[in-house]
Amino acid sequence: MKSVIPYRFEEEEYEHTYILEDFYCTNPFCDCQHVTISFSQQDNPENRLTFILNFNQTQGQLPNQKKYTKVQSEIIKGFVKNLPKELLVLLKQRYMEAKAFGEKDPKS
Template identity: 85%
Template structure:
């Protein structure tokens, strides 16, 4: 990830770069010309304007893939910033778009609230289950420090459960639109072996077809 202040960072869900990859990236950033940086800024503004107008133009429907709510609804202004102790944190909430998957949960990543820091590292990740039993099980795995952060979030947003349910439904509706308008990626109910014929009907082996779309 290239920042416009000529620094580079790594996305939270991205695999750690190898030593060789890191050196290549550093070299690219170091030798980046002013003209190319301006071009990147122009492309960024164009992509952002287009994305805000039609988020479905870049959203991809893949079973098992969670998408940040701000990516689904870029014009949304309801953030999850909250105070904790002497500082502030913010949470990102992501949703499974596929309406055929009844997951009923939200994937969350918590970050320190630092306006000037372009290389924020996540404090912790958490799965918010709508089912109280599953949520209690998830909470039992947290240490005391993390539990306190989660408590601060719930105190700042008393209607958090209702907020997540609303966003969950909105995300599924977007997924339903994508399902109707785009290529179909099947959901597999039973275990399929790599060398079995792919259920999508392509005639290829599962390992060389839709198995790649689920990874």
């Protein structure tokens, strides 16, 4: 399950518009409790930043991913710290929808 949500991020050191994409595990037997978030710069889609957002509002790095730059780390930490409750609720809802989809279509 995938969607695209425009997300505006502004800070002192960087000012870009990022496109937020969310990716979910559809295995109904997996209790992973996270979403994979990917930001791509609107004016440079190849510039992508992907990380795991745990529903307890911590973050993690994907396996086999190179270390984040200082700016990338700041973007991730700022996003998680300032995550609007409405967005967290939406992401949790989409997580549940992905698990329900996995139950209906186990080959997904």
